[in-house]
Amino acid sequence: MLVVSDEVQTAVAERQPVVALESTIIAHGLPRPRNLQVAKELEAVVREEGAVPATIAVLDGRPHVGLDKEQLERVANEDGIRKLGHRDLPLAVATGASGATTVSATALLAARAGLRVFATGGxxxxxxxxxxxxxxxxxxxxxxxxxxxxxxxxxxxxxxxxxxxxxxxxxxxxxxxxxxxxxxxxxxxxxxxxxxxxxxxxxxxxxxxxxxxxxxxxxxxxxxxxxxxxxxxxxxxxxxxxxxxxxxxxxxxxxxxxxxxxxxxxxxxxxxxxxxxxxxxxxxxxxxxxxxxxxxxxxxx
Incomplete structure (x- = not known):
């Protein structure tokens, strides 16, 4: 059920550094198009430091740990993206909903994927x-x-x-x-x-x-x-x-x-x-x- 990107899977398997990032700042925290610009900027900051970014979101009922370019753009631009706390995850999965993850949902999914570090705002x-x-x-x-x-x-x-x-x-x-x-x-x-x-x-x-x-x-x-x-x-x-x-x-x-x-x-x-x-x-x-x-x-x- 948990979809972990190939890049994140490889990094975890090889004990490379990975940083989990939440997606609510993209979908709900900033106006368009700045939200996508910031999302890309934050992933770039992680890469500049030699680590792999793992932005987390739920798309069509499937939790994703690590988003590709198209998925990141979807979270930033698609109308109807919900705001998901950890309590909402079973509902989103069962109903096929798409949503951006808050701190609690991001922390839970990151830990399930074997990640140990999560950076957020507050x-x-x-x-x-x-x-x-x-x-x-x-x-x-x-x-x-x-x-x-x-x-x-x-x-x-x-x-x-x-x-x-x-x-x-x-x-x-x-x-x-x-x-x-x-x-x-x-x-x-x-x-x-x-x-x-x-x-x-x-x-x-x-x-x-x-x-x-x-x-x-x-x-x-x-x-x-x-x-x-x-x-x-x-x-x-x-x-x-x-x-x-x-x-x-x-x-x-x-x-x-x-x-x-x-x-x-x-x-x-x-x-x-x-x-x-x-x-x-x-x-x-x-x-x-x-x-x-x-x-x-x-x-x-």
């Missing part, structure tokens, strides 16, 4: 007003039972960051900052919250991965929190002002529950005149490059 997390809505991303639970290294820029600052870190601790998911003792805030290099562990080189991360296997403890992810470069982050003052205004607008308009997050994201893009999107892409590029270097160290090259 994780989902615990949402604001969790005590009322119980709204928490499915990413967290899936990562608590999937042994994969996820390179990300933390979680979006519109979420409840300290609650997310507490939840990851409760679930037994290890979190380390890359070259920092601060947890990044996706658009921002520093969310304002610390991390307990700092790793400073791809080889050091690979050693942690090997220690995970040697200890043979519960399957859980390793989160490598890689901050967006400070010269490419969203201006913190602008971010704070826009977020405060957007949260006030939520209260004024009675926007609650699951409607809050998409509203805040749209407001950030609109009120920063696209600067938040550029910070997002800067974070993704950095994560993909680091992911490729970690995969290379993991492969022992």
């Amino acid at each position: 994780l989902g997390g615990v949402h604001r007003e969790w005590t009322v809505t119980q709204d928490e991303s499915a990413d967290l639970g899936l990562l608590a039972r999937t042994r994969i290294t996820v390179v990300c820029a933390g979680v979006k600052s519109i979420l409840d960051v300290p609650a997310t870190l507490e939840r990851l601790e409760t679930l037994g998911v290890a979190v380390a900052g890359y070259g920092t003792d601060r947890f990044p805030g996706f658009y921002l290099a520093d969310s304002g919250h610390p991390v307990d562990w700092t790793l400073r080189a791809p080889g050091e991360i690979a050693e942690v991965m090997r220690a995970q296997d040697a200890l043979d403890g519960p399957d859980a992810a390793l989160i490598v929190a890689n901050p967006v470069p400070r010269d490419e982050q969203l201006d913190p003052v602008l971010h704070a002002r826009v977020l405060a205004e957007a949260l006030a607008a939520c209260e004024e308009r009675g926007i609650t529950g699951q409607a809050i997050t998409p509203f805040l994201l749209d407001e950030l893009v609109r009120r920063t005149e696209g600067a938040s999107l550029e910070a997002n892409l800067a974070a993704v590029r950095g994560n993909v490059r680091l992911g490729a270097r970690i995969a290379t160290a993991w492969a022992g090259r």
Whole structure:
């Protein structure tokens, strides 16, 4: 059922470095035609570092790990591409649907294909007003039972960051900052919250991965929190002002529950005149490059 491209199969069999990439940024995160340009750029970044990219999506009910040119274009340009979390995969397979994979679905399919490194933008997390809505991303639970290294820029600052870190601790998911003792805030290099562990080189991360296997403890992810470069982050003052205004607008308009997050994201893009999107892409590029270097160290090259 799982379709693994020939290139990815060969790389896994020969212990060459491979990096899993999600496809929601292609289908749902960016406007056309920039989405396809970014998809190609991210795969090129992986190749520049000597690794093999494995973009993941579901096409006509078949999960694909590694897309060819035509498949990548299809995800970017076809109308009706669904957004699939890991819970949606059986439904998509059974009904022959096509969809782009979120963090949770990408991590699951990557692990099933024997991949160990996954680079993305940011994780989902615990949402604001969790005590009322119980709204928490499915990413967290899936990562608590999937042994994969996820390179990300933390979680979006519109979420409840300290609650997310507490939840990851409760679930037994290890979190380390890359070259920092601060947890990044996706658009921002520093969310304002610390991390307990700092790793400073791809080889050091690979050693942690090997220690995970040697200890043979519960399957859980390793989160490598890689901050967006400070010269490419969203201006913190602008971010704070826009977020405060957007949260006030939520209260004024009675926007609650699951409607809050998409509203805040749209407001950030609109009120920063696209600067938040550029910070997002800067974070993704950095994560993909680091992911490729970690995969290379993991492969022992």
